[in-house]
Amino acid sequence: MKRLIFILLSSLLLLLSGCGREPDKTFLVSAVCFENKEGKILVTAEYISVSDTDVKEGYTAKTASIEAEGVSAAVSRLSGDMTKVLSFSHCAVVMLGKNLTAQNTRDVLSFLKNEEISLSATLVCVDDASVLNAETDSNLSTGYALVSLLKSRGELFGYGTHTKIYEISTARKQKTNIFAIPYVTLKDKKLSADGMMLYLDDTPRLKLDTKESIYYAMARNVYEGGMIEIEDRVEKQKATKIKEKEQEKDNLTLSSNIESEEIKNELEAFINEMQRKGIYLFSSHGFKNIKIEGESPD
Amino acid sequence: MEKIRDYSNVTLGTNIDKNLQLIKDIFSKDTVLRNKRIGTGLGFSCVVLYFDGMVNVELINQAIVRPLVLAKNGNTAKSREQFVAEDLLYAGEVKVTSKVGDMLSGMLYGDSLLLIENCKNALVINTKGWRTRGISEPQDERVLQGPREGFDEAAMFNLALIRRKLLTPDFCSEMLRLGRRTDTVVFICYLDSLVDKGLLKELKKRLKKIDIDGILDTNYINELIRDRKGSLFKTSGTTERPDIVAARLLEGRIAVIVDGTPVVMTLPYLFSENFQSDEDYYINYKIASSARIIRMVCFFLAVTVPAFFMALVRFHFELLPTAFAISVAESRGGVPFSALSESLLLIFIFEILRETGLRMPQSVGHALSIVGGLVIGQAAVDAKIISAPMLIAVALAGISGLMVPRLKAAVFYLRIIFVLLASVMGVFGILIGWTITLIHILSITSLGVSSTISLSNPTSQGLKDIFYRSSWVKMRERPIFTRKNIIRKK
Numbered sequence: 001m002k003r004l005i006f007i008l009l010s011s012l013l014l015l016l017s018g019c020g021r022e023p024d025k026t027f028l029v030s031a032v033c034f035e036n037k038e039g040k041i042l043v044t045a046e047y048i049s050v051s052d053t054d055v056k057e058g059y060t061a062k063t064a065s066i067e068a069e070g071v072s073a074a075v076s077r078l079s080g081d082m083t084k085v086l087s088f089s090h091c092a093v094v095m096l097g098k099n100l101t102a103q104n105t106r107d108v109l110s111f112l113k114n115e116e117i118s119l120s121a122t123l124v125c126v127d128d129a130s131v132l133n134a135e136t137d138s139n140l141s142t143g144y145a146l147v148s149l150l151k152s153r154g155e156l157f158g159y160g161t162h163t164k165i166y167e168i169s170t171a172r173k174q175k176t177n178i179f180a181i182p183y184v185t186l187k188d189k190k191l192s193a194d195g196m197m198l199y200l201d202d203t204p205r206l207k208l209d210t211k212e213s214i215y216y217a218m219a220r221n222v223y224e225g226g227m228i229e230i231e232d233r234v235e236k237q238k239a240t241k242i243k244e245k246e247q248e249k250d251n252l253t254l255s256s257n258i259e260s261e262e263i264k265n266e267l268e269a270f271i272n273e274m275q276r277k278g279i280y281l282f283s284s285h286g287f288k289n290i291k292i293e294g295e296s297p298d
Numbered sequence: 299m300e301k302i303r304d305y306s307n308v309t310l311g312t313n314i315d316k317n318l319q320l321i322k323d324i325f326s327k328d329t330v331l332r333n334k335r336i337g338t339g340l341g342f343s344c345v346v347l348y349f350d351g352m353v354n355v356e357l358i359n360q361a362i363v364r365p366l367v368l369a370k371n372g373n374t375a376k377s378r379e380q381f382v383a384e385d386l387l388y389a390g391e392v393k394v395t396s397k398v399g400d401m402l403s404g405m406l407y408g409d410s411l412l413l414i415e416n417c418k419n420a421l422v423i424n425t426k427g428w429r430t431r432g433i434s435e436p437q438d439e440r441v442l443q444g445p446r447e448g449f450d451e452a453a454m455f456n457l458a459l460i461r462r463k464l465l466t467p468d469f470c471s472e473m474l475r476l477g478r479r480t481d482t483v484v485f486i487c488y489l490d491s492l493v494d495k496g497l498l499k500e501l502k503k504r505l506k507k508i509d510i511d512g513i514l515d516t517n518y519i520n521e522l523i524r525d526r527k528g529s530l531f532k533t534s535g536t537t538e539r540p541d542i543v544a545a546r547l548l549e550g551r552i553a554v555i556v557d558g559t560p561v562v563m564t565l566p567y568l569f570s571e572n573f574q575s576d577e578d579y580y581i582n583y584k585i586a587s588s589a590r591i592i593r594m595v596c597f598f599l600a601v602t603v604p605a606f607f608m609a610l611v612r613f614h615f616e617l618l619p620t621a622f623a624i625s626v627a628e629s630r631g632g633v634p635f636s637a638l639s640e641s642l643l644l645i646f647i648f649e650i651l652r653e654t655g656l657r658m659p660q661s662v663g664h665a666l667s668i669v670g671g672l673v674i675g676q677a678a679v680d681a682k683i684i685s686a687p688m689l690i691a692v693a694l695a696g697i698s699g700l701m702v703p704r705l706k707a708a709v710f711y712l713r714i715i716f717v718l719l720a721s722v723m724g725v726f727g728i729l730i731g732w733t734i735t736l737i738h739i740l741s742i743t744s745l746g747v748s749s750t751i752s753l754s755n756p757t758s759q760g761l762k763d764i765f766y767r768s769s770w771v772k773m774r775e776r777p778i779f780t781r782k783n784i785i786r787k788k
Contacts, residue, residue, distance in 0.1 A: 016721075019612075023627040023637075089615050116616065
């Protein structure tokens with residue numbers, strides 16, 4: 001009896017040992033772009049192709065695209081057309097085309113939740129998938145080069161690091177229903193990320209330049225410190241914290257640990273301008289005037 | 299099967315020639331039996347019989363032949379054999395017996411047999427004198443610090459080496475003979491005041507049940523008396539060092555010495571002993587403790603690394619850093635085997651290299667390691683037969699396995715089982731594997747004592763020689779299975 005169980009278990013183990021995926025039988029997707037093309041979804045994937053033979057050792061980044069009615073269908077068709085299985089496990093960047101509708105954006109974000117794609121992948125907004133053809137100094141792929149670029153800009157200016165899929169999901173759940181992701185364009189065939197795209201109700205609403213992006217990050221309490229240009233000089237600003245202090249009729253008073261009066265005034269102006277455009281950066285909104293006091297929050 | 303004739307109830311007659319012929323007939327096909335007739339100065343003759351090569355001939359001449367030839371006065375009230383044994387011979391140990399069985403077993407163990415004219419009894423005289431290898435440092439248990447003497451193949455000599463360490467009348471040794479055809483001498487040693495009598499009784503009971511043609515090494519006994527016969531883990535300790543045996547006896551354990559092998563078995567055996575080194579107790583306890591922790595980590599690595607790598611590559615590829623993931627995919631490109639076949643192949647190749655290195659002469663072994671490990675490994679990677687990351691994973695596991703030689707068998711089999719489990723279920727397979735392994739380890743017993751008794755009955759003292767080695771100042775108690783006389787140091 002013991003022998004029979006042993007033989008059965010061993011056979012089962014050996015039969016099932018074919019499960020799993022061999023790494024050389026997959027294409028690693030480094031970036032994926034979703035666009036709206038005449039009502040259909042156009043998916044473009046940048047993947048790393050590893051040589052199967054030792055004739056020419058190494059790897060190259062290639063792109064492939066396909067369009068379909070929906071997001072899932074497009075990705076499935078794209079995978080089906082490839083010679084190897086597409087693996088999204090190392091996808092570093094998810095690009096949302098500027099022309100995606102609110103429903104398209106929602107479809108993409110819900111698709112990302114179900115796919116094997118890492119929730120720590122960065123979301124960016126692009127004009128179109130041509131960004132993936134940028135010339136970069138990275139020897140891997142445009143997707144990974146873009147992540148490095150965003151990271152270095154984030155470290156320099158203190159914003160942009162909170163744009164991972166799970167962070168955007170959290171932001172979308174808040175009452176304000178706004179989120180901002182880096183806006184990446186091509187400038188002279190090179191990647192450029194000089195600002196953020198602000199989404200309101202899952203629709204790209206407003207393009208923020210670098211300075212506005214910094215103030216947006218401050219207002220959303222995700223600013224981590226960096227360089228800010230004030231007129232002709234550059235000021236170093238530590239991480240900030242904004243706190244709602246007092247509400248009185250149409251007025252909202254905020255407290256902040258920002259020491260520079262100029263930065264404080266500019267931030268105040270930015271927040272009020274956003275209010276006027278109907279973009280409420282705080283959970284309690286509907287105020288005509290927002291003021292920032294210089295007290296440090298706890 | 300042809301039965302061995304039983305001589306235990308056969309006795310001698312009074313005719314010396316017939317008695318001599320009886321012995322000669324028994325060993326008619328043995329070419330090394332020697333006999334020498336001695337005409338004594340007392341008017342009767344004797345015959346001394348022995349096996350050439352097993353006795354000290356000089357001792358026979360001086361202690362038996364010379365006093366018999368030179369004897370002059372033989373008028374005493376004692377019987378002739380009593381007189382010869384007690385008043386004439388210079389030998390240290392003389393036994394008077396009438397049973398042929400006793401005579402044969404004595405002769406076969408290096409004693410001389412003295413047949414006396416007109417006597418029904420003969421004398422079995424201790425004249426053991428075979429050549430031994432002598433004291434040398436055991437090759438597998440080398441230490442940088444501490445005693446360097448090791449056992450050899452003579453049980454008596456080994457017993458003496460232990461006794462030299464334990465100068466106390468409390469040290470007991472009991473002799474028994476095992477093996478239908480080899481009639482091997484086996485000693486059970488213990489310290490009477492420390493040993494658990496129940497364990498001693500259990501060991502004797504199991505030894506008595508042994509019915510086998512021959513006992514040529516301690517492992518014969520080990521396999522016949524062990525608790526979990528199918529387990530991959532050891533249930534008895536083995537050593538070639540007298541200091542280790544003495545230390546274990548001082549912890550209330552029992553030692554089994556088998557004639558013909560330098561390996562001495564100690565019981566009961568705790569699982570933590572797999573991670574102990576002979577040197578642990580001769581060097582600073584802090585260094586010994588760190589080395590012990592490293593050995594435990596190495597056991598874990600030796601079993602898990604190839605399986606974990608397999609799981610990462612096939613099921614949890616997203617856990618690998620991107621650059622490394624691409625490097626793995628790149629190195630796997632062109633390799634004709636699946637990751638599973640590749641890892642199993644490498645594990646077998648590593649075992650072949652290790653085994654060959656062990657069996658080869660030392661100088662050739664080194665060359666083989668270089669050729670096998672470096673040249674063939676590099677060539678195989680370049681030829682895309684295997685991938686470099688898998689080679690590194692298996693090599694790391696292999697080298698880690700060498701740190702725990704007492705778990706050699708367990709590591710080898712577990713490594714393969716874990717690789718198979720990981721290839722089916724990924725990291726979950728490894729978790730399942732470890733869960734089952736840990737349950738098994740907790741269920742192992744040695745001579746009825748749980749091999750993890752210090753963990754199942756944890757005490758602050760009991761844990762001081764498990765995961766680390768505490769200083770002698772703090773280790774006041776013996777292991778818990780000693781049950782009585784637990785205080786080691788006040």
